Amino acid sequence: MKTLKSKLSSFEHKAVVDVVHGDLMRDDICHKLCDLVTSIEPDGAVLNLQQIEVLTSDDFLKVTKIVSALEVIGLPVMVCGINPQCALVISAFIDDIPVRTELDVKHAVQSF
Amino acid sequence: MASLSNNPSSTKSGDVAKKAQILEQEIASQRTEINDMQEQIESAKFDLPLLKIAEQILMVPLVGAMDSVKSQKVMEDIFWNIKQQETKVAVIDIAGVNIVDSSVATHLIKIAKATRLMGCKVIISGISPVIAQNIVNLGMDVTTLETTNTLKDAIAKAYNAVGYTLVKSE
Secondary structure, three states, X not given: OOOOOOEEEEEOOEEEEEOOHHHHOOOOHHHHHHHHHHXXXXXEEEEEOOOOOOOOHHHHHXXXXXXXXXXXXXXXXXXXXXXXXHHHXXXXXXXXXXXXXXXXXXHHHHOO | OOOHHHOHHHHHHHHXXXXXXXXXXXXXXXXXXXXXXXXXXXXXXXXXXXXXXXXXXXXXXXXXOOOHHHHHHHHHHHHHHHHHHOOOEEEEEEEEEOOOOHHHHHHHHHHHHHHHHOOOEEEEEOOOHXXXXXXXXXXXXXXXXXXXXXXXXXHHHHHHHOOOOOOOOO
């Protein structure tokens, strides 16, 4: 099975995942990403969507599923790096956005 | 005997009528273009003041009528500011807005939701009792909006949100 293209790094004991759009298309993204994040035993996780230029509401629902899965594991999660165009699309199509969002990784890590 | 359609004078008048029709269409399209350009000039005239009142706090006073063009401009300017200035809280003061109807409320909700995704909180100030009553009567769901009656309250909330506390000096 192919490995994820999304890159994992650690910043102040938080797992930072630079999510790439291709990975969001995969059916196994949720558990693969959970495996990836838990492998470094972090205090929390940041999903950085900065590399994603076009994010549909369906893609964002996948992101919320990943967030929920990580929260079930017991990790607080922040989502960051959503660009203005994506923000407009998501806010237009999704009424209740159940994730904590920040501007970038720095702000996300600070706000834990 | 030549048919009526082959009559040179009839053909000539038919050509003139066609040309007139084409010209009328051209005039109509140019009028539309002029109207569009005038609208663009009007919207360009609308200069939105963005006041950075403290570190990470932005204030946007809205005055006059609120429409989709203004709403779009407000949203774009706030987005730009979030990116450039790392704004965490945007206070939108609508005390100077003439009419707050469902369309204005919808625009404000849209701005608040989109900016929240970029990590910025929006506080709407200047909600008078009349506006509050209007919004309630319209049945708008404004639970996603953080609102205050006065600008003073909004600024206090904004300072709190970025970790400051306003204390009166002795």
